[in-house]
Amino acid sequence: MTTLQEARMTRRRRRLFARWWPRAAASMEDRGLGSHRARLLADVEGRILEVGCGDGANFPYYPNAVTALIAVEPEAQLRDLALERAEALGMQAAVLDGQAEQLPVESDSFDAVVSTLVLCSVEDQDRALAEMHRVLKPGGRLWCLEHVASGNRLIHLGERAFDAVFWSHVFGGCHTGRETGAAIGRAGFDTEGLAPRRFPDLPFPLSVSPHLIGTARKAL
Template identity: 65%
Template sequence: MARRKRPLFARWYPDAAARLEERGLGAERARLLAPLEGRILEIGCGFGANFPHYPDAVTELVAVEPEEHFRDLSRERADELGLKATIIEGTAESLPVETGSFDAVVATAVLCSVDSQADALAEIKRVLKPGGALVGFEHVRSPGSARHTTEKVLDAVLWTHINGGCHLSRDTLGAIREAGFDTEGMSTERFPFLPFPVSKSPHIVGTARKLE
């Protein structure tokens, strides 16, 4: 599936996101990524926000990003950090990597914006080794029909169009389970340092394991 390009989003987002890293998102990334080891695939690496937080136990990092400007920024970030990372063009729905070859896949605030969650999660499952981990955080739909309806309306008329395809109303935890992952390692939290309305959204955070 071809992903719709979003070059304008790729231009304005890094400066806005940098402030969020300082307000608490960077600390969340560090906590989440600290246990990783082995061969890691990151999808939607953006401008390399996760790069400073990968531990030395990661022996290889491959990062997939569809936007050219983001790829350029992430390569610059990797060079600044002295991080050995292979950054390639691709989409979550069609990962240009071999089957069953990664210990973990990292996706932080990515599954809200992919064109097809089912296709993306099928690809993540394909490239993971048996028992491999999907590690990340995602804002997800709010409980309660009234709030969820509001989120769907915002997605349709505004939010998705100005925020790189991001959706407020997705049941991402349900999609991960349906794709064949054990989600016992994921918890629900809120990130109050994020902008409204995602500061009010529940977030799923942690690790989902590929079922054998």
């Protein structure tokens, strides 16, 4: 299979994923994911860029301290759902077509970037994080909730095999075995504000995968 064919197949899988995912994700919100989003975003403030907003699952949890919300989402169907949610909540939000690896916004222009369950599925994680770092103001923070690779070597090998054979192909390019914390550090963020957590109430494999939750700061 050529690189072009692989890219077309990936786009097709992601379009299919975008069709069925919002309904499936609703049960995860009820099983605790919504409360984790709420705790993460309780103190976010200022001008916000959300990367990979999906159907707007984070929108209900943004506090009044948020003065502007710009969201980026590559899938048209999910963008439409995000806009519908924003309107239902009475929010002023701009939802843009774009990729995490090439954000359609200016450098040094946001107080915070929000990424929840996104860095597991971007095509180029290092490039996406470099873009998030670029658009933040000095001292700005990346607020994230991401499932990441196990620290156990044998389990990590199993995660990578699981991704290659099944999971990534069905779930929109999601990977359970990415070492996202290390990637955030490589992008130039101070990761002291990120903490590992486990969420056993979420469905498999999120119940098994460790998560990083918290903030990473761009240097002043």
